[in-house]
Amino acid sequence: MEVVRVPSLDGIELAVAVHRPDPDAGSLGTVVLVHGISADLDEGGAFVRLSDHLAAHGLTAVRFSFRGHGTSGGTAQGVTIAGEMLDLQAITEYAATEFPGPLAVVAASFGAVATALAMPWLGKELAGLVLWNPVLDLRRTFLEPELPWGVANFGPAAMARLAQDGRLLLNGTFALGRVLFAEMLRCRPLDAYTVGSPPALVLHGDRDAHVSFDIARRAAETIPNWEFHAVSGAEHGFHTREHEAEAVAMTTGWLERAVAAGDLLNG
Numbered sequence: 359m360e361v362v363r364v365p366s367l368d369g370i371e372l373a374v375a376v377h378r379p380d381p382d383a384g385s386l387g388t389v390v391l392v393h394g395i396s397a398d399l400d401e402g403g404a405f406v407r408l409s410d411h412l413a414a415h416g417l418t419a420v421r422f423s424f425r426g427h428g429t430s431g432g433t434a435q436g437v438t439i440a441g442e443m444l445d446l447q448a449i450t451e452y453a454a455t456e457f458p459g460p461l462a463v464v465a466a467s468f469g470a471v472a473t474a475l476a477m478p479w480l481g482k483e484l485a486g487l488v489l490w491n492p493v494l495d496l497r498r499t500f501l502e503p504e505l506p507w508g509v510a511n512f513g514p515a516a517m518a519r520l521a522q523d524g525r526l527l528l529n530g531t532f533a534l535g536r537v538l539f540a541e542m543l544r545c546r547p548l549d550a551y552t553v554g555s556p557p558a559l560v561l562h563g564d565r566d567a568h569v570s571f572d573i574a575r576r577a578a579e580t581i582p583n584w585e586f587h588a589v590s591g592a593e594h595g596f597h598t599r600e601h602e603a604e605a606v607a608m609t610t611g612w613l614e615r616a617v618a619a620g621d622l623l624n625g
Contacts, residue, residue, distance in 0.1 A: 387617030394467030398428030460620035485620025563592025
């Protein structure tokens with residue numbers, strides 16, 4: 359694993375980790391890993407293990423921390439969807455320049471939002487996309503939450519504190535600012551995927567109390583070239599080793615096929 363710093367498009371430095379396959383075998387393609395809100399490039403350790411698995415199967419993995427997360431520059435309260443889009447563009451351009459060949463993305467949870475809104479320019483560059491427990495409806499997840507995690511974190515009392523103090527503490531520790539919630543009123547990730555997504559695999563735990571399983575399943579049923587896989591008994595983030603292993607194996611196998619198809623098309 360190689361640790362580097364890559365500037366975002368507005369100069370904020372982002373922490374990046376690169377996992378390379380065996381140099382004697384070469385790389386089949388590159389996968390950029392996009393984490394969720396309040397996480398970092400490790401995604402609770404799942405992205406570390408996924409990256410090692412991808413590298414063992416001939417794929418270069420590039421994982422990074424968004425601004426305001428982990429050891430990247432910026433602040434949590436300054437996190438915005440627009441800023442995350444700048445970061446994603448910088449990292450995908452870095453990956454495409456440093457590691458030529460088919461490119462794919464794995465986006466987890468809130469990472470699916472910036473990824474969705476980047477589809478008009480990024481979608482046509484991707485051989486494939488994998489979404490883990492993706493946020494596809496900001497209103498039903500954050501603004502008018504329907505599931506227990508959202509109700510606990512974004513209910514009326516929390517929104518009153520946001521209005522008064524200019525910040526909201528996610529899970530009691532991660533301060534989110536007003537601008538992010540103003541963006542949420544206008545952004546529709548699912549619409550962005552509907553009009554411009556590459557082939558995709560959606561993995562979602564059927565006991566997810568954070569992000570709607572049903573919204574993701576219905577999206578995969580209606581968007582062309584999307585596949586859906588329910589991880590039975592899994593909560594948000596695939597926290598047990600059994601659920602994580604299932605997600606990692608499914609993701610790696612699907613991406614191997616996607617980048618091979620992308621290589622054939624490019625060739």
